[in-house]
Amino acid sequence: MRPAQFQQLANQFWILDFRLVVIGQPPWGIQMFSSNTDRQHPFPAIPEEIKDKFAISNLFLRPFGWFEQDLNIDFNQKLRPYLETQILECCTRDSNCKRCDAFGATRRIDRNFFWELEIGKRTECLLILATLAGASELTVSFRCLNQACRQQMEINLTIEELIEIQQQSSQMELRVRIGNDSVAIRKPTGREQLQWLSQSFTDEKAAVQVMIQNLLAEHEKSRFLPAGIVPDEWVQAIDETMADLDPLVNFTLLVNCPYCETQNQHGLDLGELSLQRLHHAQENLLRSVHRLASHYHWSEAEVFAVPAWRRSRYLALIEKEENR
Template identity: 35%
Template sequence: MHQLPSRISMRPFGELADLDLDFADRDRPGLVTALLTQCASGTDIGFWWAQPVSRRSAALLRLVAATDGVHSLPFSARCPACNEVFEFELQLAPLLGTAEAEGPIQVSLGPDSQVTLRRPTGEDLRNWRQARPGTPDVARRLMLDSLLLAGQVRPEDEAQLSAAIAEADPLVALAVGCNCPACGADSEVPIDLDDAALARLNARQRALLRDVHDLASRYGWSEAQVLALTPARRAQYLALIEASR
């Protein structure tokens, strides 16, 4: 596996090449890999395919933070007890800290049975997607078989092993305990961090395209010329355009 550099510099999303990324692409592992390869200095595509899923998710969150200047992400959930929708925020720093876990995952299935699993990587995500398993049970078996380093996986152990992976590597399958502000009921809300990060970067790309359209239409500048402007100067020109309408 490629070793993680001690510190990877992540530039904000928003350069000319970033406009070519297709956020409608259903190949999410490929999209995440392309994003991180473009925006993280000193890395290549092979590096990000080899990284554990949790580190890829953490890097994606760092990219959002570098782009939007945020320290938390907003989420909403519907209370299963009273059906009210409520909002909450997740701080990024604690999430990024959970991605530092390394080494195999040891799971005891009884006094004489132990299973050792490796942590899933981006390459695993690509392979599982290409395999196109027909049912969730087949998908779970495929995943566990490909992660198995030692021991035997019995069908009755699959749920426990999946839970062990989620506990040892929280960003792989994050769930947040929430208290409904309307009725007080407790619930666990599953969170798709990659989906949330990609949605913010997609919104950023759409905003950049609108900026390019407005400035190119008024001044005749190219995409490269528009994006070469600092965000502050770009905003000033856009404000002048808006004021003249």
């Protein structure tokens, strides 16, 4: 298996059985980048045992693309889990910390906390950050699969819709019916995703074997897999169950074309879509710093010494002068 193929497999291992049916629409313009830096969002619900383990309580996510540390994120990294973890670490704050800046505590959240989050929870956080960084909806473009049509269309997904999908599968594990018995499967974490990407496998079947074994409880392994091999008949059953257990990892959209009324089925990587939006926010920040530095002859440090809301006002004044 080629590295690129396995990267995709590990990023989007489970195929979602859930399907969101939407009506497509002709493409329209994307909203302007928001200048509201006051927005923040509660961190998605996490298990109490993880809260206790890392001594955290009231976490929230602040917008990405307004602060100097946001420029330190390298979006050209080869392994996506590293990129996701760095973004989450950068934007997560604890509101109960005594020493806080405008967007949270000076105490850094333990990085291991983010690695122990399920992949679906990490995706949910990235979606929230993507909407905080720009328009409140995610615009997705598709081309009709009907060869006689091939028209381009767009749909808008709201963060409320996507969070509701994730909340419908809040359980940590599910039991999979295997013949006359059942086995418990839990959600994969960011750490396991990274491990899978870092390993070498002879083929896709070998990769799936390792992934399923990782997600079985220890007592289940000794009971069902004495030879250390996952039977082939397990794979489909487990795959279908994981689709219900972790729906945001990858899901299918059924889009009704407004031109020919054909129903199109499209897969969508929500994590990648979020990262594209966040990368765009970083590019906007770079351009803003460049414009302010060029106009006022400030250094980068001097630019970021100015609060974000005032930088927006200065940029508006520069644009007003240029349009005279």
